[in-house]
């Protein structure tokens with residue numbers, strides 16, 4: 001029997017989400033010799049996006065180009081994904097552990113009557129078996145899981161599976177399918193983009209995060225400046241969001257977004273467990289806090305004990321001059 005792996009593609013504006021490319025990379029690692037990777041696109045995709053899916057490993061691209069799928073709703077996406085899985089009968093289903101993935105995957109798994117391994121941060125192979133690693137207890141421990149029966153269904157946490165280089169010679173023909181939407185209880189009239197325009201916080205390689213120590217909205221303007229110089233995104237603690245220093249869409253933590261950037265700079269954040277749950281897997285953590293006893297220093301790779309209003313402007317100036325010298 002030929003193995004089939006279905007990857008649900010996601011876009012952010014005109015670009016494929018990095019996590020889609022990471023899921024394709026994971027699919028390539030899992031693919032057996034006679035296996036096939038099928039990328040599923042919901043809504044309108046351009047030729048460039050289809051080509052990119054092929055370059056990163058898709059052997060086939062299926063597009064459900066119903067106009068109503070250009071906007072995500074739980075009902076429509078669940079209906080279509082369920083039908084495609086029934087029709088294609090893949091052995092493995094992968095998608096990002098994104099807002100959409102977190103919403104869809106459990107519903108579709110329940111409808112199919114199969115299990116789900118969510119929030120995967122690593123994939124390994126032991127004696128021919130696929131072993132998935134996922135964080136538990138707010139990132140304090142890791143759990144290893146394998147599927148012992150039925151289809152394998154997993155969501156992948158963004159920024160954890162290193163993307164492979166694309167093979168620019170690869171192309172693929174897209175197959176357009178029509179699907180039936182049985183019920184949709186939600187009409188989206190308007191989408192208002194909030195503060196996270198530009199780099200997607202969940203996928204950013206550099207995150208500059210601010211807490212109550214930033215004192216106000218002006219403090220966040222400073223962080224935005226640092227993020228712009230470094231090409232990163234701005235995040236926040238719930239303390240800062242509650243105090244109205246910034247929008248809740250920036251909140252990182254247990255009840256906010258989970259990020260795994262290469263560099264996380266925590267500015268005026270104490271390091272409460274609920275915040276740490278959303279960023280402790282970052283590859284390098286730098287903390288700036290005037291209190292040398294702040295808990296954030298216990299998980300930081302580098303700590304700067306000082307006033308953010310002195311340290312952050314100094315960093316902006318230093319990084320700017322390094323960039324100028326490089327140019």
Ligand SMILES: Cc1cc2nc3c(=O)[nH]c(=O)nc-3n(C[C@H](O)[C@H](O)[C@H](O)COP(=O)(O)OP(=O)(O)OC[C@H]3O[C@@H](n4cnc5c(N)ncnc54)[C@H](O)[C@@H]3O)c2cc1C
Nearest residue numbers: 211212213237238239253254255256268270274275290308
């Ligand atoms: C159920 C639940 C869920 C939660 N979910 C989340 C979540 O998802 N994300 C989250 O972040 N929190 C969450 N919280 C809240 C969390 O417990 C903390 O209250 C919150 O993270 C604190 O935010 P903070 O670090 O910005 O503020 P504070 O704890 O007040 O810390 C501010 C820090 O700034 C430092 N500081 C002050 N001035 C300066 C200065 N000039 N220069 C340098 N440093 C300075 C201080 O020394 C201090 O360490 C949750 C809480 C609960 C109960």
